[in-house]
Amino acid sequence: MSAAPGEVTQLLLELRRGNKDAEGRLIPLVYKELRRIAAHHLRREAPDHSLQPTALVHEAYLRLIDIREINWQNRSHFFAVSATLMRRILVDHARASRAHKRGNGWDAISLNDALLPSPERAPEILALDEALNRLAELDQRQSKIVELRFFAGMSEDEAGDVLGISARTVKRDWRIAKAWLFKELKC
């Protein structure tokens, strides 16, 4: 069963009022829902339905949020949290496929590997994840932008909306973040 819409809405409102504990309770709820929706799509859907991260996050949002109660800032926070979770899901998957084992319940929901990054990409994904943590120490926002764009599949405009910055700023941050990651990982 998924969380009641009211629960997530309430946590977002608490977070908005400055209750930092709320995030800790919000994350597992959203995480569970994202995984549940992904599993649902992959298990029940006709194969032409794709697992598109942005769509996944939007669907989780529509299921979890009581829209009447929530304003834009709360919504942005939800999308930002969801992007972090998409990253975690994909990094977990990479770690599991590198270890040639299917831990973390992935096998239980029969994820279709064709829709996930191939196991050969696992080392690259794990290295990127680690480099992004280092980038976050230099510039939190730049790291977040890579997360939104690369892991959650958002466009520059969407990432700008979530972070409350202009598309131009996203473009600038994205460009240098990409160059830095390329330098760290590919040169």
Place this chain on the structure above:
Amino acid sequence: MDQDRWKRVNQIFHAALEVSSNDRARFVLTASNGDTDLQAEVELLLNADQNAGSYLESPLVDGESPSSSNSPVSPGDVLCGRFRILRAIGEGGMGHVFEALDNELAVHVALKVIRPEIASSPEVLARFRQEVRLARQITHPNVCRTFDLERDTRIIDSARGTKQEIVFLTMEFLEGETLATKVKRDGPISLDEALEISRQIADALHAAHLLGIIHRDMKPANVVLVPTGSPIPLGIRAVVTDFGLARLDPVLSGGHLSALGHTSRPIGTIAYMAPEQLENVGS
């Protein structure tokens, strides 16, 4: 490196990108003001920027399985001894769409080739057939005309006798761009244009609704704008495509539900779904 130093690197990096590539090295040298570490860091980044190309540009999960981009047909092929494939024009949920020349009638048609990896699924094939049955009933200038469902068998490996069945749909070929493409490129459209396009879409849906057919995936990407020299207002013919997700509406068709209408799987595109459609999702 600390945050302040990284800020400085950012400033010089972006400023250097504004300078022509010939003068860039000199600019970085000057801007670094004798700090050789700073200079080296910016140089490395500018170099990486030049070489990064499409690095990270495609999201890690883009929803397309790697095999799905391989289409069993390509330009130059002739299907059923009749349809010569000219070029790929798009890709939808069900499969690739091509422009083809119908040699028999000497007209251009659009071919929608069902993805080979899903052609084997009876459920998907049933939906595809349903798409044809439904769409063929609608005759309206604002609805893309559907002609027929065809099959061809192709020999992949003559030594082993391996064959592959190709299932495809023939449709009216529309020469234009989608509303989604136009809006993405030009931004908001004028009120007059929006009204005219909406009116035509409404006409199209009305024609479908009279037959008890609902589209279920109405969105700008499923509306093609065909420029026309005719007296149609503003010289635009808006054509609704892709009734692929349509189903017989239980209310409109007097309760005669098709078997497919019973599935509770979410059908459509989240961003454009009607609330009542969403309420059935996952129920």
